[in-house]
Amino acid sequence: MEIRKHPLTGEYILVSPHRLGRPWQPEGTCPFCPGAPETGFGWDVLLLPNKYPVVTREPPTPGGEELYEALPARGLSLVVVETPRHDVDDISDLPTEQIEKVLKLLIEAQKKAEEDPAAQYFLYFRNKGREIGVSLTHPHSQIYILPVVPPRVEAELRASEEWYRRRGTCLHCLITTREEKRVVYQNASWKSFVPYYARWPHEVHIYPKRHVTHLTHLRQDEIRDLADALRKTLCTLKTALGKPMPYILVLHQAPLRLETPHYHLHFEIYGMYRPDGRLKHAAGAELGASLYTLDTTPEEVAQRLKTALSQCA
Numbered sequence: 001m002e003i004r005k006h007p008l009t010g011e012y013i014l015v016s017p018h019r020l021g022r023p024w025q026p027e028g029t030c031p032f033c034p035g036a037p038e039t040g041f042g043w044d045v046l047l048l049p050n051k052y053p054v055v056t057r058e059p060p061t062p063g064g065e066e067l068y069e070a071l072p073a074r075g076l077s078l079v080v081v082e083t084p085r086h087d088v089d090d091i092s093d094l095p096t097e098q099i100e101k102v103l104k105l106l107i108e109a110q111k112k113a114e115e116d117p118a119a120q121y122f123l124y125f126r127n128k129g130r131e132i133g134v135s136l137t138h139p140h141s142q143i144y145i146l147p148v149v150p151p152r153v154e155a156e157l158r159a160s161e162e163w164y165r166r167r168g169t170c171l172h173c174l175i176t177t178r179e180e181k182r183v184v185y186q187n188a189s190w191k192s193f194v195p196y197y198a199r200w201p202h203e204v205h206i207y208p209k210r211h212v213t214h215l216t217h218l219r220q221d222e223i224r225d226l227a228d229a230l231r232k233t234l235c236t237l238k239t240a241l242g243k244p245m246p247y248i249l250v251l252h253q254a255p256l257r258l259e260t261p262h263y264h265l266h267f268e269i270y271g272m273y274r275p276d277g278r279l280k281h282a283a284g285a286e287l288g289a290s291l292y293t294l295d296t297t298p299e300e301v302a303q304r305l306k307t308a309l310s311q312c313a
Contacts, residue, residue, distance in 0.1 A: 001054075002062040003071040003148065011151050014054040014073065022052040022135060032081045032138040039081065045101045046081040047109060053077030055144060071147060074118055078143040080105060086138050089244050090128060092234035092312075094139075099227035103215075106143070107223075110216050113145045114256050121146045121153070121255050122215075129246025131279055132272055141249075149255050156252065157263050164262030172264050176207040182302035185232045185309055189225035192233040194302040199292035201280050202245060202271025202301055204233055211264050213254040230267070235312035236305040237271045246272045246279070275304070 004013045034041050038048055055075030062070035082091055082102050091099055110122045126141035127134050149157075163171040175195075182194040184204055192206045206229050212218060218226065237245045253265035274280050275296050285291040 001056065001059055001073045003055075003073050004062075005069040005071070007068060009151070010154075012071075012148055016052075016054045016073070019052045019054070026136075030086055030136065030138050032079075032136065032140055033086050034084045043084065044098070045083070045105050047105055048079045048081060050077035050079050050142070055146060074147050076113070076119075076143070076145040078109065078145075080141045080143065082139040082141060088139050090234055090238055091126075091139055092231050092238055094231070096224070096227045096231055099231055100224055102141075103223050103227055107216050107218070109143060110214070110256075114216070116145070118147055119145050119256055121149050122253070123150060124215075124251040126249040128249070129244070129272070131246040132248070134246075153252055153255075157254075157260070160262045161260075170211055170262055170264065172207065172262075172266065173211055176209060182298055184236055184302055184305045185229060187225045187228055189222045190229040192229055194298045194305065196298055198294065198298045198301070200270040200272065201274045201294065201296055202237055202240065202247075202305070203298075204237070204269045204271065204305065206230065206233060206267040206269070208265065211261075213258075213260050213264050214256075215251065215253060215265060232309065232312050233269065233305075236308040237269070239311045240271075240304050240308040241273055241275075241277050243277065248272070275300070 001018065002015050004015055005011070006013065030036065031038055033039065034043070039046060054077055055073045057074070057076065059073040062072060064070050080102060083094055083098060088094060091102070106124055113119045113122050123144040123146055124141065130137065160171045163169070176191055179191065179193045179195075182196065183191060184194060185192040189210070190206055190208055192204055194203060195205050208218070208222060210222070212222070234247075237247055248270045250268050251265065252268060254260045254263055272280050285293055
C-alpha cells in the first residue's frame with residue numbers, strides 16, 4: 001500500500017492490492033444492515049472504518065525507485081452507512097431529514113480530520129449502481145482523508161486563483177450567479193444546474209449561493225437546504241429516463257484549513273446513462289487524451305431533468 005506519483009502529469013495512484021479481497025456484490029448477506037458484526041442496532045446513520053482501505057493511519061514505508069516518487073498511504077478510509085434500510089434504491093428515496101443527518105455526520109468527520117496536521121484533503125464521494133461496479137448496494141458513501149490534494153481539485157484551484165488574481169472576483173460565484181439557462185433546481189441556499197462544460201451525459205453540479213470554502217462552514221439553514229437540493233437533484237436522475245441511473249457524486253472543496261477567496265465548495269454528479277438509456281463508457285479519447293465526447297447537449301439534458309423534477313415531491 002502506497003501512493004505513487006505520475007512524473008509527467010502529477011496524478012496520484014493509490015496502490016492498494018489488498019482490495020482484491022473485498023466482497024463483490026454478495027447475495028444473501030449485507031455487512032451494513034442492522035445487526036451485522038460491524039453495525040449493531042439502534043442507529044440512523046453510521047460511520048465505519050473501511051475494511052479494505054486505500055489509506056491508513058499506519059501505512060508501510062514505500063519501496064521507492066530512482067526517478068519515481070512514492071508517498072506513504074497515510075490517512076483514513078471511512079464508509080458512511082446512510083440508512084438502516086436495505087430496500088432503498090437511492091438516498092433520493094429517503095426523507096430530507098435523513099439526508100440532513102448524513103451531512104451532519106460528514107461535517108463532524110471533517111472537523112475531526114482538520115485536527116490532524118498530516119491530513120491535507122477530505123474527499124467525500126458516492127458511487128451508485130451495479131452498472132458502474134458498486135460492490136455493495138446498501139445505501140452508503142465513502143470518505144478518504146488524504147495526505148495530498150486530488151489533482152482535479154488542484155487544477156480547479158489554479159484556474160480559479162488565476163481568474164481571481166487577474167479580475168478580483170471568484171469565478172465560482174460568477175458561475176453560480178449567472179447560470180440560469182441550464183438550472184435544474186434551486187432553493188434559498190443552493191443552485192443545481194447542468195454546466196456549460198459538462199463532460200458526462202447527465203452531469204449536474206450543485207453550488208452554494210454564498211461563498212463557502214468548506215463543508216464545515218455551512219450554516220444550519222444551508223445544511224437543511226443542501227439535503228433538499230441533493231434529494232431533488234438525484235430524484236431527477238432517477239426518473240428522467242424511466243429507470244434508476246447509475247451515477248458518481250463527488251464533493252469538491254478547498255484543502256483542509258485553507259481559506260480561499262477564489263474557490264468554494266460544490267458537488268459534481270456524473271449521471272452515466274446516455275439519453276438512449278445505454279451506459280456511457282470512457283474510452284480512447286476520454287482516457288487517452290482527456291477529450292470527453294458528449295452525445296447530447298447540456299441544454300437538452302437540463303430540460304430533460306427539469307421536466308423530470310415535476311415527478312419529485
